[in-house]
Amino acid sequence: MRLLRLLSFLFTLSISLPIQAQQPKKPNAADIQLMLEKLNVLGSVLYVAAHPDDENTKVIAYMANEKKFNTAYLSATRGDGGQNLIGSEIRELLGLIRTQELLAARRTDGGQQYFSRANDFGYSKNAEETFEIWNREEVLADFVRVFRKHKPDVVITRFPGNGMGGHGHHTASAILAKEAFEMAADKKYFPTSAAEYGVWQPKRILFNTHPFFYQRAGIEMDTAAMITLDLGTYNPLLGKSYPEIASLSRSMHKSQGFGSTGTRGTQIEYFEHTAGERATDMFAGFDTSWNRVKGGGKVGYHVDNALMYYDPAQPWIIVNDLVLAYNALDKVKDPYWKKVKQEEVKALIKACTGLYMEVKADQYSYTPGDSLTLSMEAINRSDVDMKLVSIRLGDRSAFHVNQKLFNNRPFNSDMNYVLDTQTSYSDPYWLKAPGTLGMYEVIDPKLIGTPENAPALSWRATIEINGTAIEYELPVIYKENDPVAGETYRPLEVTPPVFLNISEKVYVFGNGDSKSIEVKVLAGQAEIQGDLSLNLPEGWKVKPESYSFDLSDKGAEAVFSFELFPPPVAHSGEIQAVAKIEDKTYNNSLVRIEYDHIPKQALFPVSSAKVVKVELEKRGTNVGYIVGSGDEIPASLAQIGYEVTELSNGDITAEKLQMYDAVILGIRAYNTNDRLKFYQEELMEYVKNGGTMIVQYNTAHQLVTKDLGPYPLQLSRDRVTVEEAEVRILKPDHPVMNTPNTITEADFEDWVQERGLYFPNEWDEQYEAILSSNDPGEDPRNGGLLVAKYGKGYYIYSGYSWFRELPAGVPGAYRIFTNMISIGK
Incomplete structure (x- = not known):
């Protein structure tokens, strides 16, 4: 109407x-009942850890729905440095996906979500290294800001501050949480957030511990002095136990492969005192009733009436009590609880009517x-x-x-x-x-x-x-x-009026040849006319210098091709696409992220691409690629002239594979492709008949087969996280270090994020360890590149991070990877 x-x-x-x-x-009638009960509770909890998926979703679900506290999770980072199980997005794009996965998790378990400005730069082995890269003072300021904004009665950390949590980010998050606990109540620290939210002192901070942490440290967990909670409670209003809710929440972390199955029955969680008032009950020492705030008694009276007279079949009959509670909140002197509870009352009125x-x-x-x-x-x-x-x-x-x-x-x-x-x-x-x-x-x-x-x-x-x-x-x-x-x-x-998408993120030039650079111009609004050009690094040349474009309809697009000529010597730089429309210039590209479990996301980063001139020779042309969890290696190899065919399961027969100069398995292929256990014999036969097989990193967890190669090898959690760490060539005369490109120490310069991860730590004597590297103060890790002759062919297992280095345009990575493909040719 x-x-x-x-x-x-x-x-x-x-x-x-x-x-x-x-x-x-x-909200349905059961939801309204739970909202009413929550309205009568004035308690707050903040859970703190380092990454999306670090949080204990059982604790958050229990605190939000059983205790009915205002519950939130503070993640120090957005998880940009992790791996992606569902697609090829890494770094900032992965961080955006994991941000939305955390929000989906909170919609499931009833919590709220906060972040600091810290960037997940990749795996860190200790807090000292983490604080060298994070701006410790700024991250601490962010923690204090969240403490003051959320005003938790209890702060719970997922990790201890003594290093037993493993990852340096984990330890750093616990250290910063304790420092924020001590500073949030003092206005001399970070006065901007003190002026905005007021100061705040939580009652206590606890470490949500687990036997795993003590096993890692080689000590026995003593629970005598710990606080315990049974989180296995069943909530009849929600129709699930808290572990069942937690499993649904954790399963939102799909990019990390954390699908979880719900459980039922008693489940004890342990909490170790860190700072603040000691107590055998984590909720001791603060009032969670309306008596907590001045003027709260009258609000509580009306809320009690609403609870007493609530009828699921006629929820609107309590609206008058809710309106009276809303008006009574005007006289509550505590600005934090006044605001929180006014929003809860408004949501209830909306739901009841x-x-x-x-x-x-x-x-x-x-x-x-x-x-x-x-x-x-x-x-x-x-x-x-x-x-x-x-x-x-x-x-x-x-x-x-x-x-x-x-x-x-x-x-x-x-x-x-x-x-x-x-x-x-x-x-x-x-x-x-x-x-x-x-x-x-x-x-x-x-x-x-x-x-x-x-x-x-x-x-x-x-x-x-x-x-x-x-x-x-x-x-x-x-x-x-x-x-x-x-x-x-x-x-x-709200977007720019025009988008400029360069077709590739990296262009690698070998042997002096030029390349065609395609730029798609997409209209963000109707009637767009202008000129398109490329900004170039010194020494590079382009033809033509510019194009004119005229797009009449929103969403219309046109593709323009530039011929880019590299300098005669090795060089790397960045090109940018620029559109001039009247007196304004635009240089935004359009990136969309679309997965069913999160809202559609759009980014408008600068339209740029890395260009690299590298001295490079290669042998062979045809490469077969078996996709794992998703990476950009195929596109990177196409940049240097390889014809890459993504192989489906039906293509994996020894006979069909003979047409390829090399067969490469994508990252975590043995973790994600269940059919590989049935095709392993065909792959080994391909190698035996003269083929080259290259396997990139896998994790030891959930392998579809333990027989990854022709001879035994054992995966570990060994990794080299410092991208500048020295790489020693153990077999300088080996073909993979000499043919067709001679590999030197210079080829390990300008790597990004890390050297490698999940190196094998045990292997059969048939494998030759080619490279050695380690983080400062650690023993050498020699399992990052293993090569074995098998029959007439070669099998290579490598934990080095080619999936990061090739898309980043690292010249030496291209030279080494080309040698792996070329071996035996």
Whole structure:
């Protein structure tokens, strides 16, 4: 029923809310009961660790739903340095995926999410190394900010501060948590966040321990002085035990392969005292009732009434008590609990009345200055007498509607807006400015700690019930109907008017030949005309120097080809694509990340590509590639002239494989491809008949077969994390070090993130160890490159991080990998 068409005026972008790209939650009667019970609890818990997936989701689910505390997880990093089991995204793109996986986990277990500005630069073996790369003072400031903002009564760390947690980031997170615990209550430390949120002293900080930590240290775990909790409780309102909820939450970490199966029954967790007041009960020493705050008694009275009279079949009958509780909160003197509980009451009123409100955009992306067509729906599905008083957009004055919302009768209106020309783009806030190896740069300090951007566009609706005005702030959404998935949502985007996508991230030039560089120009809005050119490093040349483009429709695209000529000597640099439109220049590319378990993500990084001139010879042409968990090696090999064929399971026969000069297995292939155990005999026969097989790193956990090669080898957790660590050539006369390229120490310069990971530590004497490396102070790791002659062919196992080095354009990595493919030719 369309009652009204109104509101055509200019709209200035509002930045204030977290993105809600998922379908809005519509609480059922059991959800409302749980929300009511939570409303009566004034307690707060903060869980602290280093990465997405470090958190104990059982603890978070229990604290949020059983204890009903305001529960959150602070992750020091976004997990950029990890590996990706579901795709080829690494570094910042992986960090964005893991951020959204954490948010999906929190939607599942009931917690909230915070981050610091620390960048996950890769595996670190101790906290000292971590603090050399992170800006310790800035990360500590972020921890203190979150402590003051969330005001936890209890802080729980996943790791100890003594190194038993293994990873240096783990230890660093515990050290910083303890320092923040001691500083958050003193306004002389980090006065900016003290002025913004006030100071705060948690009651105690605990280490959520496990026998694993003590086994690693070779000592026995003594539980006598520890606090214990049984987290195996069943929640009848949710229909699950907390371990079952935790398994669903943990299974959101799909990029890390952490799918989990729920369990039932008693499950004891142990907590060791770190600092603060000692107690046998972790919740001792603070009041979680409404008596905690001045003026809370009257609020508690109305909440108790709501709980007493709540009827799941008629939830709206308690709305009057909720409105009275909302009004009583105005007199509560504690600003933290006042704000938290007002938002909880508002959510309950909305749930009890079945109040549904949305403003929907007609497109999912816009550019600054665009005109938007929006449609609004508001409907009250209860007998409660309510009125939509006004709608307020951004910084504009409220538009008064004064429309009564009758039971189950929708109110609709259409609205037109124009985005301000200075509206900022909606790419992730921590990626807008260049950071460092260890830290992200955040331009707006108020965003520090927040998990993601505010919505690209938001609106406020004022609802009046029983003479009380209640304001709801909601994101403008985009949704569409998918023929298979049905109603689907995606984040609204504010984008540049034009995107320039260079077809490859790295171009590797050998033997002086030129390469064609393709640039796709994509229109972010209609009627885009301009000129396209490339910015070049010194010594490089391009033909032609520029192109003109004219795209009439939004979404239209055109591809332009430049011929790029390298300098005569080895050199590396960066090219950038630039569009000039009237008097403005643009250099953004468009990267989209789309997986079913997280909202669609868009980034607009600088349109650039690395260009590398390298002295390179190669033997052979045809390469077969068996994909593992996903990497960009095939595209990298194509850069230097190899014809790479991705092999399906039906292609893996000794006879069919003979056409390839080498067969390469992608990263973690033996962890992710169940069929490989059945094709191992065919692969070994291929090698025996004269083929070359190259296996990249796998983990020892969940191998589909232990027989990775023609002779026994044992994988370990040995790794070399320092990318500058010395690499010693143990077999300088071996063909893999000499043919067709002579490998020297210079080929191990300018590596990124690490040397390698999960090296074998035991192997049959038939294997020859070619290289040796180790992190400072450790024993040599000689298993990073093993070569064995088998029949007429060669088998190579390598834990060196080719999946990082080749896409990063590291010249020496190309020369060594080419030699591996070329061996025996």
